[in-house]
Amino acid sequence: MNHINLLLVDDEKAFLDTLTKRLEKRGMNVTAVYSGQDALAELKTQKNFEVVILDVKMPQMDGIETLVEIKRQDPLIEVIMLTGHATVETAIDGMKLGAFDYLMKPCDLDVLIAKASEAADKKRIHEDKIIEARMKEITNRRP
Amino acid sequence: MMTTSPTEREIFYQALTIRIRILIMIVSFFPMLLTTGILFYKFNQLYTEKMQTHTLELVQKHSLEIDTFLLEKLGNIRYVARQFDNNQPPSAFLKYHLENLRNEYGDVFTDLGLVNQNGIQFAYEGPFKLENADYSLAHWFINATQRPYYISDVFTGLRGYPHFIISIRIASADVNYILRATVNFGAFNSLVENIHIGKTGIAFIINTKGQLQTKKEISLNRAFVSFITDPRNYDDNETVFTRQQDDITGKKYLCVASMLKHINWLMVFRQDINDAFSELWKTQILTLICFIAGCIAILSVAFILPKSIVRRLSAADEKNEAMNQQVVESGRLATIGELAAGIAHEINNPVAIMIEEAGWMEDLLEEEESEGTKNMDEFKRSLKQINTQGKRCKEITHKLLSFARKNDSTTNDVQINDTIMEIVSLTAQMAKYNNVLIKTILNKNIPYIRISPSEMQQVILNLINNAIDAMEKTGGTITIETKISQIEANHLVITIEDDGPGIPKNNLDRIFDPFFTTKPVGKGTGLGLSICYGIIQKMGGKIDVNSQVGVGTRFRIWIPFQEETKKSI
Structure with missing residues (x-):
């Protein structure tokens, strides 16, 4: 369960680097990128991300735009919004657009991990259900 | 903002008072003076004219009579002579x-x-x-x-x-x-003496030398005699009008003289001026009294009215200034709020990084543990402290941000019961955990009010949260009631009452002060109620609190509504 494939997106490099190290130390597969565009590019090249942790407030492409784009590319990927307090409304908007949850910066690492795990679980269950349905479909196929 | 000092304003008000006063006086005095003056003058003239005409007629009639008498007597004697x-x-x-x-x-x-x-x-x-x-x-x-x-x-x-x-x-x-005939002087005299006007009007006859030809003892001064005996002074009616002052008594007289036709005598009618014009003077005195009364009225108005006007003006000014002050104050608060938000936002990120770094160091120390460094415990405690304090910083910046955050203050017609029900359902879960029961007594007939719904939500949520916090240990009941106020006209009142531990008296006065809190450090910012207070003030309403230790606390909020927007559900 701890081996979650995480993509961290935040323009605050110092924060992100340390967070990456700490999460890696806890056994996560973490990729860190510093902008929305990079995140989208990364998602295109590497298909196995399960959870994206996305900062709402970024220059150029902000969190909401990135979220919409991510969901368009791969609806099954779970996204957790990361926000300062002033942008709670944006985080709520994000959840309406399909984000899994939101976290307030600075966030407790344990909470972050818990949420990420939940999100990953959900995605796995989701994928399992899809596979199941697929199998059912296949098994029910008539020659 | 007004920059005038109180003394400057005092001077301004004084000048204003005087200006209004002068204006009132000019505007009222001038027409009054003019009207009274013209009437006074015209009446005087008319009355004098009338009186003169009347006297003249009288004198003429009598001189004719005397003329006739003399002519007749002359005729008699002529006849006798013939x-x-x-x-x-x-x-x-x-x-x-x-x-x-x-x-x-x-x-x-x-x-x-x-x-x-x-x-x-x-x-x-x-x-x-x-x-x-x-x-x-x-x-x-x-x-x-x-x-x-x-x-x-x-x-x-x-x-x-x-x-x-x-x-x-x-x-x-x-x-x-x-042939000479002596005329009975008594008989002739009575002809003249019978002429009376008023109390002092008498007639007498003088010759051209000013010698009296009738019985009356009358003193005549020389100038007067020479004036009335001078034929050049006589008009077409052969009368002359003049005034005479008695040399001895100093009394003034009105005199009318008429030449007799058949003899070089003058019929003189004389009346004391005081008597002749007594009616006129009575009228004049009446007019004068009216005029003085008018003056007094004008003066009193001129003194009282500007004072009251200026008093009202200054009251309005003061109110205005107080309002200006408030606007400036709230503007400054908003600016400070924005500044605080900016700073909070900027601080938020570094704090986040610091917490992460401390966490990373903790993680790393975990690895070192086996080597047993002697200060290991101290390092750990220190890092934990950094973490804790970082979180405290986060707490503060979040509160600051929420304080400064621009609320959705767009106003709507709101049915306050709906707003309350929303908040109650939102807090129901938390209330249940704390053993608190929320009861609502919502009057269905209260009118819609024009407020910002999100601000109202904030106020009610704050109050409910506070009540729940207060009854955290004991549990209890929160009663929310809405109705039309009996105390304030056109206000509805929302009462939020709990049966919690209550608020001590010395805290009660400061409960709406910003940054006043009884919660332990790090738990509360002391801004909640102060924000509520500000919101209610802005709505034109009122909030007050009653509390008794051990019995409970009651918050009351009055919100004004317009009579005409009153709607029934």
Whole structure:
């Protein structure tokens, strides 16, 4: 369960680097990128991300735009919004657009991990259900 | 913002008071003065004119009467003279005619006499013994000899009584006599004396020398006499109007003089000015009293009105200034809020990084543990402290951000019951955990109010949260009630009451102060109620609190509503 494939997106490099190290130390597969565009590019090249942790407030492409784009590319990927307090409304908007949850910066690492795990679980269950349905479909196929 | 100091404003108000006062006085005094003055003058003129006309008419009538009287008497004597017959004894002639005259005219003629050209009265009929009286040097005789007839001035003469004489020259071939008749002075006098106007109006007759021809004892000054005897001063009606001051008594008189036609006498009518114009003066005094009353009224208005106007003005100014102050204050608060938000936001990121770094160090120390560094525990404690304090920072910045955050303050017509129900359902879960029951008594008939719903939510949520916090340990009941206020007209009142531990009296006064909190450090910012207070104030409402330790706390919020927007559900 701890081996979650995480993509961290935040323009605050110092924060992100340390967070990456700490999460890696806890056994996560973490990729860190510093902008929305990079995140989208990364998602295109590497298909196995399960959870994206996305900062709402970024220059150029902000969190909401990135979220919409991510969901368009791969609806099954779970996204957790990361926000300062002033942008709670944006985080709520994000959840309406399909984000899994939101976290307030600075966030407790344990909470972050818990949420990420939940999100990953959900995605796995989701994928399992899809596979199941697929199998059912296949098994029910008539020659 | 007004920058004038209180004394400057005082001066301004004073100047304003004076300006208004002067304006009132000018605007009221000028027309009043003009109206009163014109009326006063015109009335005066008219009255004087009327009075003069009246007096003139009277004098003219009487002078005509006297003229007629004299003419008649002259005619009588003329007639007698014509009857004179030299063959008849003179005394018999005189006696016969005097008797006739007396029979006809009563006691007008005192006596009759015949005087020869030497001035000797050779025949006389009358009560006095004047036969053979010598008139050769008498003034009247000298005049009489030169004219066909003559009427003398009043004089005392030989008999020692004032009288006057009508004399006719009888000049025929053989005689050259003068028939003289003495007119009863009393009878003549009464003609004049009967003229009365008012209390002091009297008439008298003077000759051209200013000598009185009637009985009245009247002092006349020389200038006056010379004026009225001067024919040049007479108008078409042969009257003259003048005023005379008595030399002795100093009284002022109104005088009218009229020339008699058949004799060089003047009929003079004289009336005390005080008497003549008494009616006018009464009216004038009345006018003056009215005028003074008007002045007093104007003055009092001019003194009272500007004061009250300026007082109201200054009150309005003060209110305005207070409002300005408030606007500035809230503006400054907003600016500070924005600044605080900016700073909070900027601080938030570094704090996040610091917490992460501390966490990373903790993680790393975990690995070192096996080596057993001697300060390991201290490192750990220190990092934990960094973490804790970092989180405290986060707490503060979040509160600051929420304080400064721009609320959705767009107003709507809101049914407050719906807002309350929303918040109650939102807090129901938390209330249940804390053993708190939320009861609502919502009056269905309360009107819609025009407020910002999100701000109202914030207020109610804050109050409910506070109540729940207060009853965290004990549990209890929160009662929320809405109704139309009985105390404040056109207000509805929301009561939020709990049966928690209550608020101590010395905290109660400061409960709405910003940053006042009884919660332990790091738990509360002390901004919640102060924000509520600000929101309610902005809505034009009121919030108050009643609390008794051990019994509970009650918050009441009054919100105004417009009568015309009142709707029933």
